[in-house]
Amino acid sequence: MNLSLRFFRSTPILPGFPISFGFSVLYTSLVILLPISALMVYISGMSFQQYWFVITDARLLQSYKVTLSGAFYSTVIVTGFGFLLAWIITRYDFPGRRLLDSLVDLPFALPTSVAGLTLSTLFIPTGWLGQWFEPLGIKISYAFPGIVVAMIFTSIPFIVRSVQPVLEDMEAELEEAALMLGANKWQIFWRVILPTLTPALITGSSQAFIRSLGEFGAVIMIAGNIPFETEVTSLMLFVRLQEYNYPAAAAIASVVLFASLALLFLLQVMQTRFLNKS
Amino acid sequence: MTKARKKPAQIHQWLLIGLGIVLATIMLIVPLILIFTQALSGGLQLLWQNLRADYMVHATKLTLLAALITVPLNLCFGILLAWCVTRYDFFGRRLLITLVEIPYATSPVVAGFCYLVVYGLEGVIGRWLYEKDVQLMFAWPGIIMVTLFVTAPYVARILIPLMQKQGSEEEIAALSLGANGWQIFRKITLPNIKWALLYGCVITNARAVGEFGAVAVVSGTIMNQTLTLPLLVEQLNNDYKTAAAFTAAALLASMALLTLVLKTIMEWRQQNREQQTTAQTVS
Numbered sequence: 001m002n003l004s005l006r007f008f009r010s011t012p013i014l015p016g017f018p019i020s021f022g023f024s025v026l027y028t029s030l031v032i033l034l035p036i037s038a039l040m041v042y043i044s045g046m047s048f049q050q051y052w053f054v055i056t057d058a059r060l061l062q063s064y065k066v067t068l069s070g071a072f073y074s075t076v077i078v079t080g081f082g083f084l085l086a087w088i089i090t091r092y093d094f095p096g097r098r099l100l101d102s103l104v105d106l107p108f109a110l111p112t113s114v115a116g117l118t119l120s121t122l123f124i125p126t127g128w129l130g131q132w133f134e135p136l137g138i139k140i141s142y143a144f145p146g147i148v149v150a151m152i153f154t155s156i157p158f159i160v161r162s163v164q165p166v167l168e169d170m171e172a173e174l175e176e177a178a179l180m181l182g183a184n185k186w187q188i189f190w191r192v193i194l195p196t197l198t199p200a201l202i203t204g205s206s207q208a209f210i211r212s213l214g215e216f217g218a219v220i221m222i223a224g225n226i227p228f229e230t231e232v233t234s235l236m237l238f239v240r241l242q243e244y245n246y247p248a249a250a251a252i253a254s255v256v257l258f259a260s261l262a263l264l265f266l267l268q269v270m271q272t273r274f275l276n277k278s
Numbered sequence: 279m280t281k282a283r284k285k286p287a288q289i290h291q292w293l294l295i296g297l298g299i300v301l302a303t304i305m306l307i308v309p310l311i312l313i314f315t316q317a318l319s320g321g322l323q324l325l326w327q328n329l330r331a332d333y334m335v336h337a338t339k340l341t342l343l344a345a346l347i348t349v350p351l352n353l354c355f356g357i358l359l360a361w362c363v364t365r366y367d368f369f370g371r372r373l374l375i376t377l378v379e380i381p382y383a384t385s386p387v388v389a390g391f392c393y394l395v396v397y398g399l400e401g402v403i404g405r406w407l408y409e410k411d412v413q414l415m416f417a418w419p420g421i422i423m424v425t426l427f428v429t430a431p432y433v434a435r436i437l438i439p440l441m442q443k444q445g446s447e448e449e450i451a452a453l454s455l456g457a458n459g460w461q462i463f464r465k466i467t468l469p470n471i472k473w474a475l476l477y478g479c480v481i482t483n484a485r486a487v488g489e490f491g492a493v494a495v496v497s498g499t500i501m502n503q504t505l506t507l508p509l510l511v512e513q514l515n516n517d518y519k520t521a522a523a524f525t526a527a528a529l530l531a532s533m534a535l536l537t538l539v540l541k542t543i544m545e546w547r548q549q550n551r552e553q554q555t556t557a558q559t560v561s
Binding site for chain 2: 006012015017019020023024027028032033034035036038039042084085087088090091092093096097100104105106107108110114116118119121122128129152153210211214216217221237238241249250253256257260261263265268
């Protein structure tokens with residue numbers, strides 16, 4: 001009795017705890033935790049020198065740089081773009097609004113390899129969109145900007161769908177009050193609207209960033225995968241795997257995994273600690 | 279309930295809308311048009327031929343099989359997990375919610391590799407299975423296993439906030455009236471979350487059909503055996519069979535469009551349902 005009181009923070013009233021808890025924990029362990037811990041076990045079999053040697057390989061270091069900067073630029077751009085989309089969808093009534101609202105989820109529903117194939121075809125120098133960049137001397141497909149474009153595409157829904165509900169719920173009274181107190185449009189935007197949206201923007205852009213770090217299908221089909229130039233880290237992992245170099249693959253996988261898990265936990269902590277308070 | 283949207287009146291509002299529409303057209307609509315144009319570029323005859331090719335039929339079947347197994351399993355998981363974390367408060371509740379988010383944040387290639395470590399020849403379990411003559415990796419079961427991993431969080435992610443918001447008063451009332459667990463779930467919970475649940479299925483299905491990275495790692499990409507449609511797109515493109523690649527892409531894009539239509543309907547229904555219940559409580 002004592003023990004169960006310590007386990008439960010409040011006494012369970014509804015039936016079904018054993019089956020729902022049991023199944024959830026079993027499934028989580030088998031499907032999610034077992035493979036991830038297997039990777040950890042595999043890594044622990046490597047010596048530190050061996051591990052360090054693999055993860056600081058020059059080509060791999062360059063791929064970290066490409067992945068991080070690609071994810072950074074795309075997150076910055078998509079945060080602006082996504083915010084604009086969320087804003088016009090929630091604020092204004094215009095023809096095609098509902099269609100636009102539905103289309104926002106396209107990158108989520110479209111397989112990443114299809115996205116990669118399509119974007120790369122669009123942005124080659126002779127492509128529908130690439131031809132406009134060609135005279136400017138900007139190469140998008142099979143170059144670094146292509147990686148950014150692919151990451152922007154896959155991230156669009158994350159920003160829009162985190163900002164949209166907050167904009168939707170935002171009380172018009174708040175803005176009206178600010179207006180009555182003599183605030184101008186810019187002041188209302190910077191002092192009233194933006195602070196309310198900050199938590200949602202942070203959540204959305206962190207999700208976009210995490211996803212971009214791990215993005216594979218869309219990126220490899222547009223990046224050209226030139227060693228030391230446009231190789232992302234998940235591709236390096238894939239390359240090592242195809243060489244049957246499992247220890248190296250495992251080391252790279254662990255770096256990617258630690259980075260994304262650290263970001264995930266950081267985001268969770270931020271959400272519970274200070275974002276929910278406002 | 280929903281706030282009335284303003285008709286844009288001033289020039290800068292129209293400019294904002296215009297900019298948004300132009301950018302959205304470039305990033306979302308033009309790619310869609312390109313897929314279908316390219317698939318049709320060789321004429322209907324060629325499209326039909328490509329669609330009926332052995333490898334295309336096989337890849338379609340395998341892709342649908344993966345979705346058919348993944349969706350129900352992750353649906354059960356999502357419901358039970360959401361019930362567990364929203365109807366009870368226990369030690370480790372937050373941890374459980376966070377753990378389920380892991381597949382969402384994990385790079386799919388890493389996920390595929392983790393499965394390879396367990397069930398491939400490198401791992402204890404994998405070797406044991408090998409002795410029993412069971413091959414999971416580089417075969418269709420592996421594809422389904424990684425798809426299960428990748429799509430595990432979606433139903434739960436949709437249900438948890440919704441069930442949290444709805445609270446358990448109605449269920450507790452039913453319990454006090456003598457309903458058993460199954461009756462409570464069927465008569466109270468299920469109608470409340472019905473549309474969100476279907477929405478979760480649609481999303482899970484879309485991700486299951488479209489998964490690339492994780493499947494690429496464990497599939498071994500054997501033509502007519504372990505190629506799913508997204509893998510086939512890449513494979514055909516690498517072989518410079520552009521028209522065929524875009525045919526597979528168009529097939530997947532049609533499924534994606536169907537997903538968007540269904541998703542929109544279901545979201546709309548769920549919102550209507552919530553508005554009705556709020557209206558009832560108010561009156």
